[in-house]
Amino acid sequence: MFSTADTIVAIATPPGRGALGIVRLSGPDARRIAAELTGRDAPLAPRLATFARLRVANGGGVGDEVVLTAFPSPRSSTGEDCVEICAHGSPVVLAAILRGAVAAGARLAEPGEFSLRALLNGKRDLVQAEAVADLIEAVTPLQARAAFDQLQGTLTGAIAAIESDLFDLVARLEASLDFPEEGYHFISGDEAAASLDGVLQRVERLLADSARGRLIREGALVTLAGAPNVGKSSLFNALLAANRAIVTPFPGTTRDMLTERVDIGGLSLALVDTAGLRPAQDAVEEEGVRRAEGSLAVSDLVLAVLDRSRPLEDDDRRMIDATSSRARLIVVNKIDLPPAWIDLPDGIAGDRVDISVRTEEGLDELRRHIGASLAGGTALKDEPLVTNVRHASLLEAARAALTRGRQALIDSRGTVPEEFVLADLQEATDCLEEITGRRTTDDLLRHIFERFCVGK
Ligand SMILES: Nc1nc2c(ncn2[C@@H]2O[C@H](COP(=O)(O)OP(=O)(O)O)[C@@H](O)[C@H]2O)c(=O)[nH]1
């Protein structure tokens, strides 16, 4: 895909102005290029910050005071010679450094190219490279913790342990295959089945947590639904802690769909406020109601809002029916006002939380319920190992292959059909190696690294 023999350069800090900005060089000429950019003759001491003045030949006279740090190969993030040039965070200065580096022989890095080189040089495996991207993308502390765990190698270690058991089993089955004439089995059918069960259990344990992991990594879509005027927009604003949606005493105020990101219990939620569900009074409201129904259809959770201060009406019942097949939390609002009813009609499924947006009573309880409903009741505090859907689907494929292999062992009732079992175990091994990147194709790498940012 990319050449790995040349020296790449990129701005590593976000676009825009800041106190500092960092340009990163990696490759055989990194130190020479940094020296040319600053007119330094003395070599840079490894891993020590060195003050220098920028002298970019074709930089249009742009200058700056910078700090250079050299990380000689192999003790660098990419495994190659690296230099970080820390300048002031002026887009003009950073662009001049970039131009100067290219004039001195560097090539502009592609997205994720630094991480790719780290992978190819054995500095990180694929799981860890993906974890860096996740850590950068994290918007909640829980997401960041889960990503950092993977960066530290918890998932890599768990997979290595599974691979090692599997490798041992494969070796013994192969030995039995290779020396059949000796009439000697290196492993009995029962032993093989027991060992395979152990491997399967480890895979199952990783997968058990993966739905929750994916929820943490990717967040969820939560839609507020309800008849006009029950307090959806008020609740939307309260959960965002911002006055985002217009709230009025008049039914039909919200006609468009509003979406905002919010951290609830560590989960990054896209919260959607919708037009009240009722027979529309005009074309705009009709479109709003259509959008509301669309959002309901793809939501991970629906907050079905009711107003307890007035009797339930047809619009409420229609909303209850329309959301009955969705994962749903019934939110009973306006409990600060005298109640028009206490119990919901029979047959309405879903947990219920009573709140008052006005007095904020019940809002914490509601936040807890939202987190618990999305996580399927499990606690959200520990970081799951598997958060990435790519990893989960490869683990599922490994599980399927292992299950087939186990079935082949059982069907043979003790006479070990090594060839069949081995084919399945090999498939499982391939899946595990694809997770950590020991077995990859250029296409896969391209696909994964393309979503990284430039300079990473
Ligand atoms: N007393 C009381 N009024 C509320 C509460 N929540 C919302 N309201 C009022 O109900 C009206 C409709 O609220 P709004 O959020 O626009 O409802 P929506 O049409 O469902 O979006 C407004 O006048 C709000 O101030 C509450 O908990 N208690």
Ligand SMILES: [Mg+2]
């Ligand atoms: Mg509204």
